[in-house]
Amino acid sequence: MIKDRLESWFPHPVLSVVLLICWLLLNNSFSAGHIVLGSVLSIIIPWFTSSFWPEKINIKNIKTFALFVVIVAYDIIVANLIVAKLILGSNDKLKPHFLEIQLDAKNDLTITLLASTISLTPGTVSSDLSMDKKTLLVHALHVEDIDKEIKTIKTRYEKPLMEVFES
Amino acid sequence: MEIFISLLIFIGAFFTLVGSIGLVKLPNFFMRLHGPTKATTLGLGSILSASVLFFYTYLDTISLDEFLIVVFLFITAPVSAHLMAKAALHSKKKV
Amino acid sequence: MIEAVILIAIIMVLIAFLLNFYRLIAGPTTVDRVLALDTCYINSIALIVLISMYLRSSLYYEIAILIALMGFVGTVAISKYLIRGDIIE
Structure with a gap:
């Protein structure tokens, strides 16, 4: 139940992390404001674009x-x-x-x-x-x-x- | 440190030059494709890592944008090479 | 010393540019010209990074990122056009 809820909120966890890192590197700063803004973006963007990414990436090993x-x-x-x-x-x-x-x-x-x-x-x-x-x-x-x-x-x-x- | 940075810059420029020499020298398209896609990518990688170290030692600023460019290039270089090879195969088939 | 090394590297990259231009003009096929243009993009990124080191300013990276993006999109668009005769189906 909780897992399903989590999956619907974070459809692509790997993509979210990559987006956050890219945002911080692009702005070249690790200040609190940028981390908050980057986190918000990295949650919203995968959510909006999830229909473009039908299959999941799972790294097994x-x-x-x-x-x-x-x-x-x-x-x-x-x-x-x-x-x-x-x-x-x-x-x-x-x-x-x-x-x-x-x-x-x-x-x-x-x-x-x-x-x-x-x-x-x-x-x-x-x-x-x-x-x-x-x-x-x-x-x-x-x-x-x-x-x-x-x-x-x-x-x-x-x-x-x-x-x-x-x- | 200075010597290390100079070495990295020199290696980068050397590989960039080798890629372009390959572009001119090799006889057919598929062989030419090898020069730029590989040599140039590594050349750029070492120039960019040299610039990270350069800005850290001389100006005391840490700028990590360069890694973004490096990662981007390492992802896109094979893709564009693949598409160009495909285009070349296609144009050959037509003739 | 490091200025001299950067200058030598800039000259080497410029020679590489000249070689690319030779291939761009000489051809013989369209795909060769696309490949030469792609190499030009990558070399220009190298040139921009070297110049920014020479001038000791980190303002130039945005240009480098933009050229990397545009170069990739341009190459893919031209190649797709050559393959299909159409960019977006």
Whole structure:
């Protein structure tokens, strides 16, 4: 009963917290007035826009998610060094290739996050998702072994994301 | 501290430059997409974190707006890259 | 010393701008030009942040945030137009 009431008042708790933090950062102050105004806005805005957000975000395994964020941050830095080296090197050595990744993830959010992560990490950009949401087309700047690359993406990024949002 | 900030600024500018070099140098569109979307994002990230440290050490003001820009860019860069790649695939199909 | 480093960084970003303009003019396809414009947006954010450090004023961040927002919306709008021939269906 109380839980239902709470849910109708705060339809998206994560969104509310993010909005409050954004408001405080935008104003660049943590004074009491801004905290009150930000809290009021972060309660009202999710309430008004709740019809745009039909599905709920629930993070099931916060430890895995934190680990995933750390891995991705590390990969972004390493990937940038690798890409910088590839760009400054000779063009003829590069072996660009399209990879087709068969997705196990079904949730829209998981697929979106996976595609974004792929775009941010080692020499790969996600380019297209098939209509039935089962195949992701990825362009890689330089691949030696196609199967190995696909396997790395699946085990390194897709598995933790599925554990966090789907299991 | 000064050396650390200078290093961050220099790394940022270097990656920005590398992204644009990639934009000019690489032979086809899908390869060009790699340069700007990644190198430039990290370059901007390090320039912005340098500016947070800069304003803290030299002017004694803490301004955290920069993190908002960084987070925003890290969210939007893959999205725009994905849409551009999709547009390129589409125009290829038509021809 | 830090002023000199910032100046060098500004010059590097300006060279990056010139390279972007080359790709913007040379093409060869429309998508290439969109990509060059997107890179221009990101580079201009970098330039604004560097200039604000050089002038030691934090008034410029609002401009940087606005350019980031507008750049993203512009790129998405043009790409959607190229994909569908229409922006809002």
